[in-house]
Structure formats: structure tokens, C-alpha cells
Amino acid sequence: MTESHYAPRPGDFDPLDAAPQAQTVCRPPLSRVQATWQRFRRNRSALISLGLILALLLFTLAGPWFWPVDPARQDLEQISRPPTLGKVALLVADDRPWHGSTAEPPPALPDATALPAPTGLTILEPATTRSVRLRWEPVAGAAGYAIYRSERPPADRADLGLPLGETWSGNEVGYEDRLQLEDRSYYYSVVTSDGFDESAAFAVVEVAVAQGITLADARSRGLVGPDAAIGDRVRLEAHPLGTDYLGRDLLARLIHGARVSLFIGLAAPLLFVLLGTLYGGLAGYMGGRIDRAMMRVVDFVIALPFLLFMILFKIAFGIGPGESGVLPMLVALVLLSWPSSARLVRGQVLQLRHEPYVQAARLQGAGAPYLIRSHMLPNILGVILVDLTFAIPSAIFIEAFLSFIGMGVVPPTPSWGSLCNEGMNTMLTHPHELFFPACLISTTVLAFNLLGDGLRDALDVRLTEGT
């Protein structure tokens, strides 16, 4: 029998190391914010949305430095132009009245059945967008002439285009056209008239119209130096997104419009969701009689008509016609829109209050601040954020609607909504005036929605804890 050589040492009976070497924590613990951010980062669409919103804020806040153009400045030479990068214009003399061109009175014809078309139809001066001056030879028997303008060669007598005007006697053989000319080719037609009817024959001349600007105008806009002369060429201001129906720069209007739209779109929802959350949370947390009383107040506020109160606030604030109604709009939005958030939050809190883990915490002696901070807030944060993301686009739309009916911004202040409404009038002929503001509104609304979705997924503890 061999003897055991085991000689116990004191250390042998110490407890083993509690933490097994194989399960070392290889990163520091994550705070809640860090964990949320990590989950958020995995959501690509939410990330893009966040980027878009940041870009939008940059566009709004820093835009005026990058694009220092007055959004109210009207350039009547460039009305409703599509995006351009600076047209070259011909410097012309300042407007001076033109008293037409008269000739010897043509001989009268006793019975003019078919009057011929005038001959020798020419332009008198270089044709610019400031004016086109036409002249033609008098026609025997004519009692006047009618002048038409078309953007394409006329196919027949019924296709002469725009009836510009007429002269009232046979020897008045000149006409000046200044009616919203663009730098393109026009076909001017002149038709002889016997005082009552116009003849079937017509004379056509093609005129290539150049962009023009008067010297005084160019000087006042700082486009030329003091030594500029008539006939010089100057480069006009660029309009990267085109101009609107009064020749105002659309990019500048969008930048300045974003201030109003985003101010209302962000400030109002933030304020009323906060108010609603506090109110609803309190009602839900207190429960019982207080809850019932508070919710009746909510019912009352929901029954108040928004538009009526908007008007009342406007009067109460002493805002007259033609003054901006943005402040009363904000007040009305905040004071009348919070009940939906309050109801939502109150429901959530009421439900949470009866959850077993909340009951357990309470039995263990947790106080109200702890309960709210650790159990209520994290659980309702997702709901609040979803509510907020839906509230932002609807606030932007309300601003647009109110500006449309004249309760919101007033001209010349632009907002995205008012830009859309203005663009709507010219939707078919100048689509860019509607497209750009509509595009911005849609992008913003979509971005806020996707961001909200991403935030909810990232914040929802129950949804993500297991993964």
C-alpha cells in the first residue's frame, strides 16, 4: 500500500476566482445614450435622415452667408426664369417714350374688299427684352393695323399668336412691344384692318430678342462700373434655382422661407409635446379623481376650434392687416395642440403604473422621481418621439395653410407654404416655382418621419434588449 504523498497547503482551500478568465469584459459598459446611438447607427435610413436634417439646419442658418441675396428684391427683367447661372445682357439706354412711327396718310380706297398685308416690316433698333420697335410701310385703304406676336412661325391666319395691340389710323405704322419679353425668337405679324375687320393677309418678321438691361438699372444693381457704356455686355445675377413670378431669386426665398417654416415646424411641436407630456404624465401618475378632472379639461381643449382661436389670438395680440401672424400662430398651435400628446402619455403612464415591476419597485420603497426616471420615461420616450415626428410635418403644413389664407406670414416674407401656393398658380408653365419648395417640404417631412422611426427603434428597450 502506497502512502499518499499529498501534503495539503493552506492556499488549496481558498475559494476559486469568481470570474472565469474566459468571460472577460472587453469593453467598458455602455451608457444608455451610447447604447441607443449604437443601435441607431445600424439604421441606415435614419442616419441619412439625420444627415438631411442637419444639412437643412445648415441651409437655414448659414444659407444667408453663402447666398446673400435679398429674397424680396424684384428683377422684372427676369420673371419666372428657370435656373440660370447668370445671363449676359446688353446695356441699353434708359427708357424714353416712343411716339410711334407715322407716315404720309395712305390714299383711301373707296371699297377695300381684301386689303393686302403691309410690306417692309422691320425692327428699328436692336431688339432687347426692354423693347422691340416695329415699323412697316403704309397700305392704301388701311384704317389701322393689328400686331400679333408668336413664339413659333405662324402656320396660318388663325395662328398669329398673342394679339398685342393695334394702331388706329392708316399712317400709324410703328408699334413698340414691351410685353414681358424673353430672350428668344419671336415672330411678329402685322395685319391690315379697315377699321372694323382685319384682312386675311399678314406680314411676318422673325425677331431674335436679346436680354437687355438699362444702364441706370445695371448701375443701381452694381453690375457695371462707372465707365460702362451703352452697347456693353454685362453678366446678370445668377439664379441657381430660377426666379418667381416677380423675378425674385428662388434660392434666397427658400433659405429665408425655411426660417419661418422650420421655426414653426420645430418650436411649436417641441413646446406642445412637452406641455402635453407633463400634463398627461401628471394625470396618469396621479390617477383617480385628479386624473378624471384633468382629462375633462383635455376634452374641453380638444373641442376648441383652432382657426377661430388663431383669429382671436391675432386680434388679442393687436396684429393688424398686413402684419406677420407668426407669433399668434405659435401660441395658438401650442395652446390647442397639446391634448393629443397628453392623452397618449397619460394612457401609457396609466398602463405602466400597473406593471408588476413598477409595483415591485414601489413596494421596495422607490420614490416618485426614481419611478419616473427609471421606469416611466424610458418606456414612454418612444411614444413621445413618434408623436413629435408626426407633429413636425403637420405643423409645417398648418403654417403653409395659414400663410395661404393670409393668417400667417405676409408678403414679402416667404415661407415654404406660401412659396408652394404661389408656385401652384404657375405650375403648368413654370414648374420650378412649385417644384423646389414642394421638394423641400416633402424631404423635410420624410426625413423627420424616418428619423423618428429610427429613434423609436433605438430607444425602445423591449424591442432591442434581447438582440
Added chain:
Amino acid sequence: MLAAPLSKLFQNLSLSLVCLLVPALPVLADAVDYRNQVISIALTQEPPQLNSMLATDQISGFVLGHIQEGLLRYDADNRLAPAVAEHWELGAEGATFWLRQEARWSDGKPVTAHDFVFAWRNTVDPATGSEYASILYPLKNAEAINRGDQAVESLGVQALDDHTLEVRFEKPTPYFLGLTAFPSFFPVREDFYRSRGARYAADADDLLFNGPFKLSAWVHGASLRLEKNEHYWDRDRIRLNRIEVPYITSETRSLFNLFKDDKIVLAGLDSETLQDALKQRYPIRKFSDGSVFYLEFNHRPGHATANKALRQAIQAIYDPAELVNKVIALPGYRPGRSLFPLWLGGVERRFRQEYPAPVVQPDPEQAQRYLAQAKQELGVEALPPLVLLTDNSPGAAKQAEYLQSLFKTRLGLDLRIDRQTFKQRLAKMTAGDFDIVAAGWGPDFDDPITFGDLFASWNENNRGRYNNPEYDRWVRVAQTSSDPRQRMDAMARLQTIIIEDVVILAQYERGLVYVQHPRLEGLVRRVIGTDPDFSGARVIQP
């Protein structure tokens, strides 16, 4: 299962609903029907008032002009022509009209002088409350009656017999013949009017017609139908058997689409639809409707615009040609140079050819001097913002924004835009709740005085309360003198005062651009009288 019978029930229900609805739908005919000589048109709104004694607006005037007829009417060449009156005599003291024997109401009874006496008395009767009562003021005692000072029987109109009407004037009224074509002068038959009571003109059945057409159906807010009046004395002149009005809409885009779809014969265009019409190669027509639009200043004390230097400063930066060519940008509009539009007749030629309006060229430097003077006179460092009262149509908004920018850049003045509906604008104008108002005036009859007396101190339509004894004096000369030369000289004085004292700033003479069905002929557009006038129109062969 429950779903099936339910859906079947709904099916049956909706089928029967459709059956019920079908007869009620108007027959949506094409724009023109050559065989039956029928055309379809659209109105921009429901006629607000078809009682000729109360009507004030243009839509009602259009319908009334087709279903009623006065003593005289305007013919296809826009000249006054005999209508119910066969011939007449006009003097300084009054006029006598001999009515034609064959003039008939649509129930076959003759139109008599008593019908005119009844209608005219009723219009000036303060109990009727007609807003247009003042147009009858040339009649003796009319103004006193309308104030309630005299009995209606004392009105200067009398039926000598059934077919002779004698009119006595308060003061010589050389333009009286033109007035008789105006709806307020149309006849109304007493027995019919009394039988309908308050329902008179409320429906198609509650009207009696003596014009070329009769209103045979009127579905309020939806449609109207005018049919040829077989009792009309000049029925051979009327070629159309029926005018359908199946659409009532003021949307220019909708009207143009209806025209494109061959549903209506006439559609007015705005700058947008005009581009579309040009693309579609429709022949575009234009027409100046005779009205003048202007910026009216508030001359009441307490308003900065009561200061003449300020008004002159505004005048010196203002170029109506730029407004018309660049901002309105529609052919047919003419830059406003005077309160008196170009078409008005003078002594022999047009008034404006005989008396050209003084031209004020824009002069920014002079404007600054006026502005400095205004500030000094008003005793202020900076002028308070001015309120521009305007309509809420897109066109009016655009013009207002143009003015706002003009005032700001050239004078440094803030302009606040007060956009209101048409009715509300009129209410605010009457109350004097504005500094500047974009207003307009359409002529009621063919004489410059229809514009000239607008700014007489006693005129209700002088909303800016301009008060100038010299102006009043020339208005009285123009109203009472029977010498055309002296009258027109007085008008020219008015024109000069308007421009030199900057009572208003003329903006434009309005034009209309429209498209018309190629197979419709004989349609007449007029400045004075029923416009458009379909009574001589016909559909030509395809």
C-alpha cells in the same frame, strides 16, 4: 354569411340611387349645336340678383340684358338703337318716348309705359333700398324721393297713355338716352310683381321677360337655361334657340378645360391659361372692357396719404407701363394715364385725343425731394407703414407685392398689404379703413361724366373722401351744361386736377383675353351694355 346579402343590398340601393339621380342631371351638351342653334356657356358665378331694380353686378347685368329690354339698347356696332321705344325726343327739360305697339311680355301682354313708371318709381323708393337708385337721379325729384323727402308719385316720369312715356329732368341730362339701356331702367309689370311679392325674381317662374330670351330653368348654384322668347318684338333678329348655362365656376383653369373639351363657347384667359391656349394654337382674342383701375388715396385727415407731397412722391416713382408690361403681362391691358379711359368719346373724336392727359414721367430724384417735403410737413422722421387695401385674387396679390417692393426700394416706405374679399374690400373702403386702395370703376353709360363725378365731394363712391371745391365746381359744369364743348372742357379740367393733385394714380385700363368657339358668329363684346351679347349670335355650319 352576412357580407353577401349586405353587399347585395348596397348594390341594389346604389342602383336605385343612380336611377333616381339620372333624370336630375343636366344634359351636358356640346358647346355648339348647329341643327338646333343651341350654344353652351359658363358663368363665373350664380347671378346674385335678377330683380332689375336691385341688381348691381355684372353677372346679373349679363343675364338681365338677355331676358329684359329697356327703351333703347346697344346694337351690334355698339350704337344706341330703338328697343321698346320706337322713337323719342330729347330736350333739356326732359324726353318723350313713343313705345312700339308690338312690344310684348313673355305672357303675351303688351309692354306699356306704366311698366316703366312702376319700375323707376320702385327703384328710387327708399323702401326698395336699391343701391343703384342714384343712377336715376337725373329724373326730376329722384334724389329727394330717395332721401325720403318726397312721395314717389312726384318722380319725373309719367305715362301719357299706354304707349307714350314722358320724362322730366332735374337738370339737363344730355346722356340720358344711354342710361335707358341700363338694367335699372328696365320695365317691370306691376300686377306680376305684386302677385309674386317677395319671391319676385327668386326663380325662373317668378320673372316676366320682354327681352330676346326667357329664363326657362334656373337651378340655383348649378345651371341656367335661356330660351328664345317667341313674344319678343324683334324675334327675327334672334338666331339662337337656346343658351345653356350648365356650368358655374370662376376657376379660369376649369373654364379653359371646358372650352378645350368643346363644352362651352367662350372662356376668359389668365396669364397661365393664355400660355396653354397659345400652345394649342387657338386664335386669341382681346377686348378692353372699358373699366379703369387705380390706386385711390385716403384723403381723410389723420392719414399720411392726405399729404399732397407724399402722393406726389409716389406718383414720381410710379410707372404704369412697367406694371402692365411686366407684372400683369396680358395683352389688352393699357397703362393707366388718366381717370378717363381711351375709348370715351369727346366732342368729335375720342376724349383723350382731344384732351391728352398730362404725362408725369417717373423721376426718382424729384420723388426724394417730395418725400423730404412730406416728412417735413407731417413733422415726422420716418413715415409710418402705409396700408394697401386690395382684393384676394392672385392677380391683385401680385400687383400689391410689386407696389410693396417699389415703395420700399424707391422711397423706403413700408407698405402693408391688406387682402380682403371683394365685398369686404368694399366695406373697408366705405369705412375709410385704408391708406391706399386698389380700386376700379366700370362705366355705367357712354359719357365721361360716369368717371368724372367719382371724386365729387358728394359722391358715395368717393371712398377716399377727396374734397376739392374746384373739382366739385367743374363736375357741376360737366353735369348741367348742354354745350358739348363746354362739358368736355370741364372734364379736361377734372382730368388735370386728378393728375396734378394726385387724387388717384391710374394703374391700367383692363383688358380681357379670351378664346371663342370657331363656329360661333355674331357675338358682340361691349364696353357699355350687355357683355358678352349673344342676342345676335348664331352657330355656323361645320
